[in-house]
Amino acid sequence: MIKKLLLTPGPIELTPAVRQSLVANSIGHLSPTFTTTFQNALNNTKRLFKTTNGQPIIISGSGTLGWDLFGSNVVNRNDSILLISTGFFSDSFASCLTGYGAKVDKLDAIPGHIVPLKTIQEKLQKNNYKAVVMTQVDTSTAVLNDVQGISQLVKEFSPNSFVVVDGVCSIGCEVFEFDNWNIDYCLTASQKAIGAPPGLSISMVSPRLLKYVMNERDTTDQVTSFYLSFKKWLPIMESCIQGKPSYFATPPVQLILSLDVALKELLDATPRGLDERIEKSSKTSDWFKQQLTKELGLKMIPQDPQYTAHGLTTIYVENPADLIKFLADNGVFIAGPMLKSIPPYARVGHMGVSAWDNDNNQHITRCYELLREYCTTKSKV
Numbered sequence: 001m002i003k004k005l006l007l008t009p010g011p012i013e014l015t016p017a018v019r020q021s022l023v024a025n026s027i028g029h030l031s032p033t034f035t036t037t038f039q040n041a042l043n044n045t046k047r048l049f050k051t052t053n054g055q056p057i058i059i060s061g062s063g064t065l066g067w068d069l070f071g072s073n074v075v076n077r078n079d080s081i082l083l084i085s086t087g088f089f090s091d092s093f094a095s096c097l098t099g100y101g102a103k104v105d106k107l108d109a110i111p112g113h114i115v116p117l118k119t120i121q122e123k124l125q126k127n128n129y130k131a132v133v134m135t136q137v138d139t140s141t142a143v144l145n146d147v148q149g150i151s152q153l154v155k156e157f158s159p160n161s162f163v164v165v166d167g168v169c170s171i172g173c174e175v176f177e178f179d180n181w182n183i184d185y186c187l188t189a190s191q192k193a194i195g196a197p198p199g200l201s202i203s204m205v206s207p208r209l210l211k212y213v214m215n216e217r218d219t220t221d222q223v224t225s226f227y228l229s230f231k232k233w234l235p236i237m238e239s240c241i242q243g244k245p246s247y248f249a250t251p252p253v254q255l256i257l258s259l260d261v262a263l264k265e266l267l268d269a270t271p272r273g274l275d276e277r278i279e280k281s282s283k284t285s286d287w288f289k290q291q292l293t294k295e296l297g298l299k300m301i302p303q304d305p306q307y308t309a310h311g312l313t314t315i316y317v318e319n320p321a322d323l324i325k326f327l328a329d330n331g332v333f334i335a336g337p338m339l340k341s342i343p344p345y346a347r348v349g350h351m352g353v354s355a356w357d358n359d360n361n362q363h364i365t366r367c368y369e370l371l372r373e374y375c376t377t378k379s380k381v
């Protein structure tokens with residue numbers, strides 16, 4: 001029987017240790033064991049985002065919930081928001097915020113490109129935005145945004161705007177610095193580069209944004225969410241990070257146990273920790289992309305390596321469904337296209353253990369060998 005291998009841009013393959021954590025006996029959500037685990041996971045989440053002052057919020061949900069967390073806690077009717085779109089996920093974030101009454105000014109990149117900084121600067125100089133929203137890696141195209149550059153522009157030309165980042169496809173596999181880059185809100189999910197199962201919404205909130213939500217925001221005319229309220233969750237997260245159990249709504253105990261294990265593997269299993277993992281992932285990504293373009297003559301959506309993601313590869317193919325089936329018949333599962341406005345393409349995810357341990361597990365190497373076989377025998381690409 002062939003070994004099955006999941007190479008989608010999330011969920012990703014789990015390491016044996018993460019899988020093992022999921023078969024533990026049931027434990028109480030207020031037990032000392034769980035509280036200590038949650039405390040570790042919260043502290044390690046801060047290390048993952050490179051922050052000392054940020055407030056982590058970890059609750060049940062998927063990546064998408066992070067958009068709603070921002071919408072329901074921050075956005076008031078008619079708030080003006082600049083959203084820099086690099087694809088499908090940025091557009092969905094925009095739809096979410098529109099639902100909370102925001103007036104979203106959307107700057108659309110040409111597919112495969114970023115929005116030039118100059119264009120963003122002009123917008124910031126002309127308007128007054130409550131927040132500037134971007135996606136670090138849009139998983140529909142594999143475009144890597146210049147988060148640091150955009151945040152610098154905001155600091156210079158619109159310092160009162162909150163800087164908001166969707167990091168679902170980048171936290172854990174791209175360089176990201178919450179404090180140094182002056183980010184106010186960043187969201188991710190457990191099942192992408194972090195390498196835990198789906199089910200956790202993981203966010204980081206700056207002290208400045210937290211102060212706004214807790215003390216300054218006027219919610220007189222807003223309908224607000226009960227479950228998503230930072231005012232409800234903040235005391236819980238603060239208590240847990242001090243090692244004291246506290247209850248608002250039951251946390252997904254087993255998922256948090258698995259998150260704790262996954263974060264330790266990312267942050268503490270190698271001498272240089274996260275940086276080493278990210279470097280290894282980038283190396284695998286560079287190798288894979290180079291093989292596909294140089295050896296197989298395939299074309300990727302982003303053309304500029306500076307703006308190309310390291311957690312997935314998008315390749316133009318004539319018949320994505322046929323390629324996906326060929327790989328699936330050989331045990332390797334990849335993803336199809338998301339944007340309809342450009343020629344057909346396929347997406348290969350290589351986040352987490354598949355990338356940082358490719359030297360040993362050969363996950364990406366195996367995918368490459370199959371792609372080569374497909375290209376040479378079928379010549380349909």
Ligand SMILES: *Cc1c(COP(=O)(O)O)cnc(C)c1O
Pocket residue numbers: 010062063064065089135137138139166167168169189
């Ligand atoms: C996957 C993804 C999401 C959505 O996450 P879900 O867990 O599927 O809700 C949002 N943004 C980006 C950039 C993603 O890659």
